[in-house]
Amino acid sequence: MTLPRYDIDAMAARLAADIPDGAYVNLGIGLPVRVANHVPDGRQVIYHSENGILGVGRSPEPGEDHDPDLINAAKDPVTLIAGGCYFDTAESFAMMRGGHLDLAVLGAFQVSATGDLANWATHDGSFPPAVGGAMDLAVGARKVYVLMRHTTKDGQPKLVETCNLPLTGTRVVQRVYTDLAVLEIDAELGEALVIERFAGISFEQLQSVSRMRLRE
Amino acid sequence: MIDKFWPDMDAAVADMPDGASVMIAGFGSSGIPFALIDAVCRAGPRHLTVISNNTGSGETGVAALLREGLVDKVVCSYPRSRGSVWFERLYSANALELELVPQGTLAERMRAAGAGLGGFFTPTGYGTKLADDKETRMIDGRGHVFEKPLAADYALLAADRADPWGNLVYNTAARNFNPVMATAARCTVVEVRTGVALGALDPESVATPGIFVDRVVVRETTS
Numbered sequence: 001m002t003l004p005r006y007d008i009d010a011m012a013a014r015l016a017a018d019i020p021d022g023a024y025v026n027l028g029i030g031l032p033v034r035v036a037n038h039v040p041d042g043r044q045v046i047y048h049s050e051n052g053i054l055g056v057g058r059s060p061e062p063g064e065d066h067d068p069d070l071i072n073a074a075k076d077p078v079t080l081i082a083g084g085c086y087f088d089t090a091e092s093f094a095m096m097r098g099g100h101l102d103l104a105v106l107g108a109f110q111v112s113a114t115g116d117l118a119n120w121a122t123h124d125g126s127f128p129p130a131v132g133g134a135m136d137l138a139v140g141a142r143k144v145y146v147l148m149r150h151t152t153k154d155g156q157p158k159l160v161e162t163c164n165l166p167l168t169g170t171r172v173v174q175r176v177y178t179d180l181a182v183l184e185i186d187a188e189l190g191e192a193l194v195i196e197r198f199a200g201i202s203f204e205q206l207q208s209v210s211r212m213r214l215r216e
Numbered sequence: 217m218i219d220k221f222w223p224d225m226d227a228a229v230a231d232m233p234d235g236a237s238v239m240i241a242g243f244g245s246s247g248i249p250f251a252l253i254d255a256v257c258r259a260g261p262r263h264l265t266v267i268s269n270n271t272g273s274g275e276t277g278v279a280a281l282l283r284e285g286l287v288d289k290v291v292c293s294y295p296r297s298r299g300s301v302w303f304e305r306l307y308s309a310n311a312l313e314l315e316l317v318p319q320g321t322l323a324e325r326m327r328a329a330g331a332g333l334g335g336f337f338t339p340t341g342y343g344t345k346l347a348d349d350k351e352t353r354m355i356d357g358r359g360h361v362f363e364k365p366l367a368a369d370y371a372l373l374a375a376d377r378a379d380p381w382g383n384l385v386y387n388t389a390a391r392n393f394n395p396v397m398a399t400a401a402r403c404t405v406v407e408v409r410t411g412v413a414l415g416a417l418d419p420e421s422v423a424t425p426g427i428f429v430d431r432v433v434v435r436e437t438t439s
Contacts, residue, residue: 051243069390075244088395093320128307132294136320139339170343
């Protein structure tokens with residue numbers, strides 16, 4: 001069965017539509033950074049980068065004079081917007097852990113029915129682990145939205161009853177934006193409420209590629 | 217009269233003994249004390265414990281210490297990143313011990329050490345395998361993990377400008393781990409782009425007060 005799926009930009013745009021004006025937001029490495037390209041005109045969103053920046057701006061143009069110290073969490077060159085500022089790592093993580101960020105958008109390997117997040121390690125022991133700021137963001141941001149494909153490359157559900165990959169945090173995810181739907185996790189009931197189905201996919205089709213209970 | 221300027225990088229790290237613990241500041245390639253790291257490679261102390269957010273890229277930064285076989289253990293949040301070939305090589309050969317620490321916990325453990333605290337409870341990592349064997353406590357209904365302070369024998373820093381008292385000013389996002397590491401080491405050594413006279417730094421822009429700094433070396437410019 002081939003399902004009509006949103007592409008990455010459509011997924012990012014759908015999430016960006018839900019970011020309110022004036023929000024302080026941290027975008028994770030990978031898919032989540034694409035969200036910044038799709039925030040609707042007229043909304044001011046202030047991006048935080050864990051290495052010590054509030055007010056991350058656009059990437060420098062090729063050939064543009066650029067400060068090599070000015071990089072984001074992915075170590076890519078960025079610029080600073082007017083009103084932006086710098087601070088050290090301890091203060092940056094006080095912002096993250098201390099509930100000062102309105103939203104963190106994170107990628108995921110798996111999200112469970114109670115909002116557990118697995119996004120930092122796989123079962124492959126030869127692959128050295130790296131955690132960075134993922135665990136701090138997961139517990140600290142006021143809201144955690146996950147942006148991920150609904151299934152793995154080989155078709156396995158990433159929305160699962162219980163994660164079998166190492167956890168990043170427990171009961172931390174509120175919403176999941178995939179290439180098929182937007183879902184709100186109900187940790188108390190251990191299920192997900194389908195907010196929106198994309199491009200004509202039926203509820204039954206969505207449930208068949210999810211390994212947790214869904215409702216509408 | 218206080219003058220913390222040292223004549224060269226080699227002299228500033230010459231007393232680093234075998235088995236020392238060394239914090240190395242920076243994030244990616246930003247705020248890394250490349251010249252001091254090269255000086256440590258020339259001095260060649262062995263069995264080091266390196267505490268750093270990343271493990272270097274290609275042959276530079278922390279990767280140079282790994283390549284020279286000077287490091288037994290790394291304490292790190294994101295050891296695997298673009299170009300971390302030396303880390304991956306040694307780790308897969310079981311030639312390097314890794315203590316993986318969430319980045320905020322890494323910084324806060326340094327802050328605790330520098331601020332004279334005996335540790336702290338954090339929700340970060342609760343319920344994950346990075347909290348295995350650690351003390352936990354429910355605080356206001358939420359699970360927390362106890363984390364101990366993290367100090368070191370040396371901290372190697374990179375800053376933009378310093379005065380003779382060791383007051384430091386940084387360039388943009390190069391600040392990162394530098395200020396907190398400065399507080400947590402018994403000997404803090406800094407390489408800077410420029411040394412300036414006492415009184416030349418705007419006191420409002422000093423991000424690391426000189427009380428945390430022991431030695432400063434001005435980087436030689438090739439231009």
